[in-house]
Amino acid sequence: MQLEINGATAYAYTGGKAFDPSLPTFVFIHGAQNDHSVWALQSRYMAHHGYSVLAVDLPGHGRSSGPALATVEAMADWLLELMKAADVQRAILAGHSMGSLIALEASRRAPEPVIGLALVGSTYPMKVSDALLETSRTDEAAAIDMVNIWSHSSIAQKPSCPGPGFSVMGGARRLMQRMSARNPDGLFHTDFAACNSYAGGEAAAAAVRCPVLFVFGNKDMMTPPRSTKLLTGAIAHGKITIVDAGHQMMAEAPDAVLDALAGFAATIK
Known part of the structure; x- marks a missing residue:
């Protein structure tokens, strides 16, 4: 689904179903150097089980045109503009890492449509080490490798991976590399x-007054x-x-994250 926000193209994956604003909407928000695809299983499931879905690409990421926004506040404002353009009336905001801060800030700025918050791999303050922050500025490829290693609990394939031979770490690394290539x-x-x-x-x-779910990985570094x-x-x-995973828990423990989100959504009227 493509929308125009502030004169730029914005993309949101709808989970393989036509978007219906009359349904409660799961809004999925990815983290740094990622796009909507990190929510592949969870977004598609929700779209086929009674919810509309908007799994967004933030500006400058994936299929949404840039430039990337420089503050969480600006990203929250953009998200609210996208929800308004899509005529979202009731939303569960599910954000991972940076996306969790965006969800949190958006709920503060416009609490009325937000009926639930799911904060996945979240913390506050979300401080980045000086060394990693500088490496991300001077050597993005090295920063990608550093974060990819720290975001996974193991190099071994988990039973719930999509299929034999699929590399969770390899897929995550390639996604971040693709984001760099699309927005240098x-x-x-x-x-x-x-x-x-x-x-x-x-x-x-x-x-925050709405129901909130925290999903943490017990091996998240x-x-x-x-x-x-x-x-x-x-x-x-x-x-x-708590799920048995590192920071990239939607890929490392996809079923556990999905179960947590689905169970949480079922409690919201």
């Missing part, structure tokens, strides 16, 4: 800097569960689900 203007550094500089998370969390106490403490009514 320092995309990774822009995304990382946005996460690192976002200062509104505590206020946004305190404003990028946003480890021990770093999440400020965020989970500020949203005390949030439900926490």
Whole structure:
């Protein structure tokens, strides 16, 4: 599905079904240097089980034209404009990593249509080490390799992978490389800097009144569960689900993430 937002093309995958704004909508928001495809299983399932789906490509990522936006606040505003253009009335915002901050900020800015928040691989503050931030600026290829290693709990294929011979780490690395090729203007550094500089998370969390699901990976080295106490403490009514995976849990533990999202959505009226 293509929309025009602020004079630029915006793309959202609808899960293989025509978008119907009369249904509650799952809005899936990817993380740094990724696109909508990281939500492949979860978005398609929801589209075929009673929800409309918008799995977005953020500006400068995937099929959405750039430039990439430099702050979480700007990305949240863009997301709300996309939801308005699609006539979304009731939305569950599901964000991974950087996408979780965007979902959180969007819910603060426009709480009315947000009936649920699913924050996957999230933390606040989402600080990036100086070394990684600098590497993302000066040597994006090296930064991709660093993050790819730290985002996975193992090089071994899991039983729920799509098929024999599929490499979770290889697929994630190739996706980030493709994002670099499509947008060579320092995309990774822009995304990382946005996460690192976002200062509104505590206020946004305190404003949340809708149901919230946290999904954390027990082997996550990028946003480890021990770093999440400020965020989970500020949203005390949030439900926490732990899956056996690293940061890229939608690929490493796709069924567990899907079960968590589907179970959460079923509780929202």
